[in-house]
Amino acid sequence: MKVALVGCGSRHQMFRNALTGPYADRHELVALCDSNPYRLSLSAAAVAKPGTNGIATYLSADFDRMLAEQGADTVLISTPDNTHAGYIVRALEAGCDVICEKPMTIDLPSLRQILAAQDRTGRKVRVAFNxxxxxxxxxxxxxxxxxxxxxxxxxxxxxxxxxxxxxxxxxxxxxxxxxxxxxxxxxxxxxxxxxxxxxxxxxxxxxxxxxxxAYSPVRAAELGLVGHGPRCTGCPVALRCPYPLDLDADKRLAALYRDAEAEDGYHRDQCIFSPEIxxxxxxxxxxxxxxxxxxxxxxxxxxxxxxxxxxxxxxxxxxxxxxxxxxxxxxxxxxxxxxxxxxxxxxxxxxxxxxxxxxxxxxxxxxxxxxxxxxxxxxxxxxxxxxxxxxxxxxxxxxxxxxxxxxxxxxxxxxxxxxxxxxxx
Ligand SMILES: NC(=O)c1ccc[n+]([C@@H]2O[C@H](COP(=O)([O-])OP(=O)(O)OC[C@H]3O[C@@H](n4cnc5c(N)ncnc54)[C@H](O)[C@@H]3O)[C@@H](O)[C@H]2O)c1
CATH class of the missing domain: 3.30.360.10 (Dihydrodipicolinate Reductase; domain 2)
Incomplete structure (x- = not known):
């Protein structure tokens, strides 16, 4: 397989490391793609071979160009769930097979699109039900x-x-x-x-x-956490909260999410008691x-x-x-x-x-x-x-x-x- 991988967050590492490690003699990881430039380069750096130009990287806006330029025959998808269907359909239409993280998609209209694209193209979709x-x-x-x-x-x-x-x-x-x-x-x-x-x-x-x-505004009040912040970072009641997450205390979290925040404003430590959940x-x-x-x-x-x-x-x-x-x-x-x-x-x-x-x-x-x-x-x-x-x-x-x-x-x-x-x- 010539695999292009989209979504370079936590889960993709398992697939990326398999493709560039024990299965590198059978398959080729031809490109990485993500909407966040920081996580994209972090992943590319992790698998760059010394003495080479490294691995091709593409921002999500260039997904279709990636497939065309890199000659991928398989797309591996490990992006957030609501984005799976769009990538599945585009990959199938480009003549690729798909390996997608679960869930395949999240609603009926997008399921209809996937089934129609699979029917039209005859390409394979595989869902990673570990x-x-x-x-x-x-x-x-x-x-x-x-x-x-x-x-x-x-x-x-x-x-x-x-x-x-x-x-x-x-x-x-x-x-x-x-x-x-x-x-x-x-x-x-x-x-x-x-x-x-x-x-x-x-x-x-x-x-x-x-x-x-358990994770509701009512429970926050019961736990005496009224006045909590929108995220753990800087939260005025963090020391009293039973569910704190310190992004900076874990090197993996800091590298994957904290250091990438400036690129897209995504916060990995939003408050579990927020009313908007x-x-x-x-x-x-x-x-x-x-x-x-x-x-x-x-x-x-x-x-x-x-x-x-x-x-x-x-x-x-x-x-x-x-x-x-x-x-x-x-x-x-x-x-x-x-x-x-x-x-x-x-x-x-x-x-x-x-x-x-x-x-x-x-x-x-x-x-x-x-x-x-x-x-x-x-x-x-x-x-x-x-x-x-x-x-x-x-x-x-x-x-x-x-x-x-x-x-x-x-x-x-x-x-x-x-x-x-x-x-x-
Ligand atoms: N099978 C399992 O046991 C298992 C375990 C964990 C996660 N997963 C699945 O893996 C997928 C990814 O989860 P995760 O934990 O790695 O999440 P994550 O938030 O760590 O990573 C998601 C990545 O996708 C990128 N991204 C977001 N929107 C994008 C877009 N439109 N286009 C391209 N890239 C985009 C983000 O920048 C991030 O790098 C999910 O579908 C999840 O359900 C499966």
């Missing part, structure tokens, strides 16, 4: 597919973000649902993708409820799938621990999975609970058995390195890769859940698709 690659999740899929607990009739799925990780979404561009689709899209796209992939089905209807409780921190939904199975889903962004709990109900038994997942985020003190994964099989008439769970090293339960190997290495796996259709289905539950939050009604996904003229996925 969670599929964790060996523990693959084990679950294999057990369910083998009929170990009979027909899967439903599941309870709970995702807990701890206070360090959860609060961070309220500081960054994610805090405006217009940028991220809210946590029902931005975060839950992973979870809905796992459900679709585990059950081999797609969501059909959803009801939802939620709100903003539109993100919910508490979300629940009930989902009906096309195959008749049902799910209860819950996401909280202020839990005392971080991880996943899921219980599958089958006609022959239950399968439960609990993963305490402490992966790297910036700032704050994390809870002490150590990483652990437990998967328990309980068949009707038998005692529950804790299964031996396969492990892998690396971020997101060992998923990230395995995903990189699958994307860039030899012999990729069709079973775990996710295309534009999987990308679409993974956001449709969240988009419908947002609609259900607004309407207070059960939202049928088929009706929502029909309203925007999407005839098939």
């Amino acid at each position: 969670y599929r690659y964790a060996p523990a999740r693959q084990q679950i899929r294999a057990l369910l597919a083998a009929g170990t607990i009979g027909t899967v009739t439903g599941l309870d799925f709970r995702w807990h973000l701890d206070q360090v990780h959860g609060s961070d979404y309220f500081r960054r561009w994610h805090r405006d649902k217009a940028n991220s689709g809210g946590l029902f899209v931005h975060k839950a796209t992973h979870h809905f993708d796992l459900m679709n992939w585990w059950l081999g089905t797609t969501p059909a209807a959803i009801s939802a409820s939620g709100g903003r409780h 539109t993100l919910e921190d508490t979300l629940q939904a009930q989902i009906r799938f096309a195959n008749g199975a049902t799910a209860n889903y819950s996401l909280t962004a202020y839990a005392p621990w971080e991880g996943l709990e899921v219980m599958f109900y089958g006609t022959g038994g239950q399968l439960s999975h609990r993963h305490v997942e402490v992966h790297g985020v910036f700032g704050g003190k994390r809870p002490k609970e150590k990483q652990s994964v437990t998967t328990t099989l309980h068949l009707a008439g038998q005692d529950p058995t804790n299964l031996a769970v396969p492990k892998a090293q690396g971020d997101h339960g060992g998923a990230d390195p395995l995903m990189l190997q699958d994307i860039f290495g030899e012999g990729g796996s069709e079973t775990h890769a996710s295309d534009h259709r999987a990308g679409a289905w993974s956001i449709l539950a969240g988009i419908a859940a947002n609609a259900a939050l607004a309407s207070g009604q059960v939202e049928e996904i088929g009706d929502l698709l029909a309203q925007v003229g999407i005839a098939r996925i």
Whole structure:
């Protein structure tokens, strides 16, 4: 592949380093692109080879020129979520394949544009669903597919973000649902993708409820933080705040965001209690799938621990999975609970058995390195890769859940698709 990478923030480093490191003999990173000139040059400097002219860099306004000049055949997108669709469509129209960070996009009109462009061009879109690659999740899929607990009739799925990780979404561009689709899209796209992939089905209807409780002006008042500033930097109550972020105390944060502020005015440490935030921190939904199975889903962004709990109900038994997942985020003190994964099989008439769970090293339960190997290495796996259709289905539950939050009604996904003229996925 000749890869052009757009979006040079935190997440892109994993892809950039893979392309210029272990997979450099198979692929070429031909150019970098970003709207922020500082972050763009920072990334270019990190991969410049001594004795060369370095790597080509382009500002976002020159994205199309970059594709034409650099002969890219693949575009890797790691920009904020609301900008994915525009880049996907332009890359496809330029004859490139796309690898896009999750979520593929955040709303129905842009989804329609992506599907139409993919249909027109026939090029490939792949969404980077790293969670599929964790060996523990693959084990679950294999057990369910083998009929170990009979027909899967439903599941309870709970995702807990701890206070360090959860609060961070309220500081960054994610805090405006217009940028991220809210946590029902931005975060839950992973979870809905796992459900679709585990059950081999797609969501059909959803009801939802939620709100903003822990990171709200009311909570700021309860904590005695009245008079807080618009950001942690210079905040008059920072010393009393339980959620401070000191951009200058972490070299990575300072380099990526503080030093780049002057270019675009983006502040990485905006106040998590600001009234203008539109993100919910508490979300629940009930989902009906096309195959008749049902799910209860819950996401909280202020839990005392971080991880996943899921219980599958089958006609022959239950399968439960609990993963305490402490992966790297910036700032704050994390809870002490150590990483652990437990998967328990309980068949009707038998005692529950804790299964031996396969492990892998690396971020997101060992998923990230395995995903990189699958994307860039030899012999990729069709079973775990996710295309534009999987990308679409993974956001449709969240988009419908947002609609259900607004309407207070059960939202049928088929009706929502029909309203925007999407005839098939
Ligand atoms: N799969 C995962 O586990 C995972 C983890 C983290 C982030 N992500 C995804 O990666 C993407 C990037 O997130 P991040 O944490 O790196 O954010 P970030 O804010 O650190 O970086 C975003 C970068 O995009 C640039 N940018 C903003 N608007 C742009 C535009 N219109 N054109 C070009 N560049 C633009 C910014 O200047 C910045 O450098 C998001 O879609 C996010 O959902 C996925």
